[in-house]
Amino acid sequence: xxxxxxTQPFTDQKPxxxxxxxxxxxxxxxxxxxxxxxxxxxxxDGYEGQTLxxxxxxxxxxxxxxxxxxxxxxxxxxxxxxxxxGGILSTPAASHLIRSSGAFGGLILSASHNPGGPDEDFxxxxxxxxxxxxxxxxxxxxxxxxxxxxxxxxxxxxxxxxDAIGSSLLGGMTVEVVDPVAGYADLMASLFDFGAIRAMIAxxxxxxxxxxxAVTGPYAVEIFEGxxxxxxxxxxxxxxxxDFGHHHPDPNLVHAKILYDRMMAADAPDFGAASDxxxxxxxxxxxxxxxxxxxxxxxxxxxxxxxxxxxxxxxxIARSMxxxxxxxxxxxxxxxxxxxxxxxxxxFGNLLDAGMATICGEESxxxxxxxxxxxxxxxxxxxxxxILAVRxxxxxxxxxxxxxxxxxxxxxxxxxxxxxxDKADALMAxxxxxxxxxxxxxxxxxxxxxxDDFAYTDPTDQSVSKNQGVRILFTDGSxxxxxxxxxxxxxATLRVYIERYVGxxxxxxxxxxxxxxxxxxxxxxxxDIAGYTGMxxxxxxx
Numbered sequence: 001x002x003x004x005x006x007t008q009p010f011t012d013q014k015p016x017x018x019x020x021x022x023x024x025x026x027x028x029x030x031x032x033x034x035x036x037x038x039x040x041x042x043x044x045d046g047y048e049g050q051t052l053x054x055x056x057x058x059x060x061x062x063x064x065x066x067x068x069x070x071x072x073x074x075x076x077x078x079x080x081x082x083x084x085x086g087g088i089l090s091t092p093a094a095s096h097l098i099r100s101s102g103a104f105g106g107l108i109l110s111a112s113h114n115p116g117g118p119d120e121d122f123x124x125x126x127x128x129x130x131x132x133x134x135x136x137x138x139x140x141x142x143x144x145x146x147x148x149x150x151x152x153x154x155x156x157x158x159x160x161x162x163d164a165i166g167s168s169l170l171g172g173m174t175v176e177v178v179d180p181v182a183g184y185a186d187l188m189a190s191l192f193d194f195g196a197i198r199a200m201i202a203x204x205x206x207x208x209x210x211x212x213x214a215v216t217g218p219y220a221v222e223i224f225e226g227x228x229x230x231x232x233x234x235x236x237x238x239x240x241x242x243d244f245g246h247h248h249p250d251p252n253l254v255h256a257k258i259l260y261d262r263m264m265a266a267d268a269p270d271f272g273a274a275s276d277x278x279x280x281x282x283x284x285x286x287x288x289x290x291x292x293x294x295x296x297x298x299x300x301x302x303x304x305x306x307x308x309x310x311x312x313x314x315x316x317i318a319r320s321m322x323x324x325x326x327x328x329x330x331x332x333x334x335x336x337x338x339x340x341x342x343x344x345x346x347x348f349g350n351l352l353d354a355g356m357a358t359i360c361g362e363e364s365x366x367x368x369x370x371x372x373x374x375x376x377x378x379x380x381x382x383x384x385x386x387i388l389a390v391r392x393x394x395x396x397x398x399x400x401x402x403x404x405x406x407x408x409x410x411x412x413x414x415x416x417x418x419x420x421x422d423k424a425d426a427l428m429a430x431x432x433x434x435x436x437x438x439x440x441x442x443x444x445x446x447x448x449x450x451x452d453d454f455a456y457t458d459p460t461d462q463s464v465s466k467n468q469g470v471r472i473l474f475t476d477g478s479x480x481x482x483x484x485x486x487x488x489x490x491x492a493t494l495r496v497y498i499e500r501y502v503g504x505x506x507x508x509x510x511x512x513x514x515x516x517x518x519x520x521x522x523x524x525x526x527x528d529i530a531g532y533t534g535m536x537x538x539x540x541x542x
Contacts, residue, residue: 001156002075002171007031013039013146015139017344019125021111024061027122031152033065034072036142037107038152040126041076043141047104049079053097053127055089055180056109057215057278058240059116063087065109065124067159074173075153078104081173084180087162088240090215090279092368092376093184095131099372100183105129110215110278113250117243132349132373136465181222188223191309191371192382196389198229205388209381210259210274210283213237213245219279219378228385244277251276251283251365251377252542253290264288271388271395275377281365282377284384286395292542294324294411297361299402300383302330304359306390307383309371318351318360320344321454321469322413322481322497327361329406342456342468343483349373350460363413363497365542400508407503410515414538415485416494416529424484424492427532431470431482438472438526445522446474472526477501480523494533496523
């Protein structure tokens with residue numbers, strides 16, 4: 001029986017760059033999750049009888065909301081839902097399942113790298129039929145509908161057993177519980193030389209992978225320990241937990257410090273890596289050698305041809321605007337187009353669909369290719385392993401060789417978290433007000449060459465995205481970028497990106513904080529960060 005439930009709008013359901021993210025307590029309000037899911041369905045056309053993919057990162061509230069989604073999908077006319085066993089699907093695996101099954105789209109229940117638990121974060125995002133996040137025209141429609149919704153549809157029936165693989169009926173809709181790992185692992189095996197990686201590991205190569213008690217545990221155990229033969233225990237924190245073991249599942253040097261310390265120890269493994277809450281981000285650390293996400297993107301692009309899936313070469317490289325220009329140097333040397341986009345994986349999707357780019361990445365630890373339409377943590381780790389297996393060199397040696405070939409982009413991101421939103425907005429407004437007066441002025445970073453608020457015209461559909469971040473560019477090629485993040489659930493996060501390029505013949509061995517010290521001072525001088533935020537130091541430096 002289909003019920004029509006009366007409701008009233010919530011005013012805070014506008015999706016961000018990665019869907020709707022709020023505290024669990026917000027989602028637990030009566031009608032809150034239902035309103036948003038119905039707003040998604042009401043914003044779509046032509047899904048009747050079609051397939052929907054549903055899964056998430058296993059965080060607190062994941063299983064309950066999946067049952068709600070199943071009953072609402074049945075009531076709204078979907079013909080079939082594919083759901084990962086136990087409600088588990090990493091974000092890249094969900095993207096692959098949408099694409100491989102010919103699904104109409106999918107709902108991914110995740111707040112990515114944000115903490116989980118009853119007092120922490122939850123999220124829902126809609127991905128379209130290409131497997132990628134919904135474009136702005138869809139999220140705008142969802143936001144508009146959420147402000148006008150007055151009812152939602154719900155099938156009145158028992159919960160579905162999502163812990164047993166197989167099919168069942170929910171009203172007239174088929175629910176198929178599928179293995180969340182196998183199809184994705186097969187995809188990885190088709191892209192990379194598992195034989196070469198397996199032989200490298202059998203020959204004594206050691207690695208450590210931290211799943212951070214998040215969704216990649218089952219994937220990492222199957223691929224690294226099962227298919228590639230790494231010893232049991234190679235995967236750390238491999239069991240997904242609803243609260244991620246009370247840890248913050250963000251693969252950076254603060255939250256993955258145990259892995260970092262292990263990789264800097266005298267008896268460190270040859271290679272260390274981590275992924276985040278929903279499996280789309282990555283951290284790469286060689287023995288005594290941390291690799292920034294921006295540098296990792298550049299190295300992967302420069303060496304991708306060593307993996308079978310990319311032996312034919314790349315069609316292009318894409319990076320988000322705040323990501324360092326290291327990949328630009330590679331694109332130039334290889335004669336490839338380089339696309340600079342706003343932050344948000346959906347902007348890469350158009351380029352990938354159009355065959356204009358093959359590899360893309362963001363400084364926030366996301367890297368991926370045209371195999372899916374999301375960033376993909378395990379994919380990045382496997383490409384690194386494939387490169388190491390072919391080149392038979394250490395991570396440190398590969399990085400040194402890269403810098404002597406392309407030069408080095410010294411780079412850091414300073415995050416100022418949980419700022420009062422009015423203060424953060426005031427800081428950005430003040431910056432925008434002074435853009436016209438900055439060129440030609442001098443500060444600790446040098447002479448300002450130009451200053452603007454980044455805008456992007458999509459080359460595939462000519463859509464325009466404005467106000468994507470304030471850029472201060474210096475005459476020596478250095479830059480400082482300011483933008484507010486859209487991935488938090490509390491207050492605002494100011495992100496300051498600081499970059500200095502040094503050519504192949506320059507000083508390539510400086511400590512990052514030393515190389516960037518003048519630009520860090522310039523960022524404070526230009527934006528008065530301390531004055532607006534009350535913070536003398538960033539919350540996190542990556």
